[in-house]
Amino acid sequence: MDPIALVILFIAVVFIARSLKVVPQQHAWVVERLGKYHAVLAPGLNFLVPFVDRLAYQHTLKEIALDVPSQICITRDNTQLQVDGILYFQVTDPRLASYGSSNYVIAITQLAQTTLRSVIGKMELDKTFEEREAINASVVNALDEAALNWGVKVLRYEIKDLTPPKEILHAMQQQITAEREKRALIAASEGRKQEQINIATGERESFIARSEGEKQAQINKAQGEAAAILAVADATADAIRKIAQAIEQPGGSQAVQLKVAEKAVEAYAQLAQKNNTMIVPGNMSEVSGLIGTAMALMKNTPPTSR
Numbered sequence: 001m002d003p004i005a006l007v008i009l010f011i012a013v014v015f016i017a018r019s020l021k022v023v024p025q026q027h028a029w030v031v032e033r034l035g036k037y038h039a040v041l042a043p044g045l046n047f048l049v050p051f052v053d054r055l056a057y058q059h060t061l062k063e064i065a066l067d068v069p070s071q072i073c074i075t076r077d078n079t080q081l082q083v084d085g086i087l088y089f090q091v092t093d094p095r096l097a098s099y100g101s102s103n104y105v106i107a108i109t110q111l112a113q114t115t116l117r118s119v120i121g122k123m124e125l126d127k128t129f130e131e132r133e134a135i136n137a138s139v140v141n142a143l144d145e146a147a148l149n150w151g152v153k154v155l156r157y158e159i160k161d162l163t164p165p166k167e168i169l170h171a172m173q174q175q176i177t178a179e180r181e182k183r184a185l186i187a188a189s190e191g192r193k194q195e196q197i198n199i200a201t202g203e204r205e206s207f208i209a210r211s212e213g214e215k216q217a218q219i220n221k222a223q224g225e226a227a228a229i230l231a232v233a234d235a236t237a238d239a240i241r242k243i244a245q246a247i248e249q250p251g252g253s254q255a256v257q258l259k260v261a262e263k264a265v266e267a268y269a270q271l272a273q274k275n276n277t278m279i280v281p282g283n284m285s286e287v288s289g290l291i292g293t294a295m296a297l298m299k300n301t302p303p304t305s306r
Helices: 003-019 094-099 104-121 125-130 132-150 166-248 252-272 284-300
Strands: 020-023 027-033 036-041 044-047 053-060 064-074 080-091 152-163
Touching (some): 003 020, 053 094, 080 104, 125 132, 132 152
Antiparallel strands (some): 027 053, 064 080, 080 152
């Protein structure tokens, strides 16, 4: 092949290679023309002017996770903490990312470290463990404001580790152990307190139940005695009515007199036998009168049929 043709073919290949550019998806390439910013190539096939346009910068538009190196931070109460984290950002303006900073990755990393030291320096040691979300938010706000000039959007910052010195860790462990023992003692005392309350409540309810039972028993007994008295009274009244009705019958009065005479004689006989001593009535005519009355009544009383 002719050497001139080879040279022309070589020049054509170089020309095509320098003029045709294929940009991948989620990428942005910055083109300079004669040393000055010209355009940002969109994803797909793009054409450049050979030897005039130059591909100066290539950026990815995907979210990037940046590992922020570990560093020593001093808390408000003068305690050292070793802190490291992860920063998530994304290029939003390829032009500013190319010309706003010589190296936006290093700039973001350094700013994240200084901001983190400033935020932790305003907190005490215990607060740094409790306020991780607040620390992350403070770092993101500070970085996002500064990164606007670099064409970068800071999305998130996450603290990976907060490591205090061994002496502080040991003291914190002792504090946690003491706090747990304190809670255990409080729980045990509350249990004993509740137990005593339950026992007292049970005894009170038991006493109330017993007193209510005794009260009901007294009421039932009183009602029973009242019913018995009423029954005896009714029976006595009924007996008296029957006796009165019997007295009104023919011979009733004589029967009563006979019964009274019999009872009187029996009473004198029992009195005469008390303590082996003979008791004699003062007026013997009364006894003989009673006996005579009884005998007269017996003679006059008609025999009862069997």
